[in-house]
Amino acid sequence: MRLMLDISGVTFSVARSPEPKTDFASKRQRTERGTNEPLWVVHLVAMDPQDTEIIKVTVAGEEPKLTQGQSVHLVGLEAIPWVQDTRHGVAYRAERITAIAQNKAVSA
Numbered sequence: 001m002r003l004m005l006d007i008s009g010v011t012f013s014v015a016r017s018p019e020p021k022t023d024f025a026s027k028r029q030r031t032e033r034g035t036n037e038p039l040w041v042v043h044l045v046a047m048d049p050q051d052t053e054i055i056k057v058t059v060a061g062e063e064p065k066l067t068q069g070q071s072v073h074l075v076g077l078e079a080i081p082w083v084q085d086t087r088h089g090v091a092y093r094a095e096r097i098t099a100i101a102q103n104k105a106v107s108a
Contacts, residue, residue: 013069017066040058040060042072055092072100
C-alpha cells in the first residue's frame with residue numbers, strides 16, 4: 001500500500017547531501033524498475049509547528065544538486081509501509097526534490 005502525503009504545512013531542508021541508494025548484497029546503486037533510472041537517497045529535516053523529524057527520501061533520476069542546510073520543495077511525497085520478518089517501518093519516496101531559491105542579502 002502506498003499513501004500520498006499532504007505536506008502543505010511542512011518545511012524541508014537537506015540534512016545530508018544525496019547519496020546513491022545501494023543494493024545491500026551487491027553494494028551497487030539500485031535503479032528504478034521499468035525506467036532503469038538511478039535511485040538516490042536524501043536525508044531531510046521535516047519541520048512543522050509541532051515537531052521536527054529526519055526522514056530519508058528516495059528519488060529517481062539524475063543526482064539531485066542539493067547541499068546540506070538547503071531548503072527544498074518535494075513533489076509527490078508518498079509513504080510506503082514495509083514489513084520484513086519481525087522488522088517494519090515506513091519508506092519515503094518523492095517524484096522530485098528541488099532546491100528553493102534563497103534570497104541573497106544585499107549589503108549597503
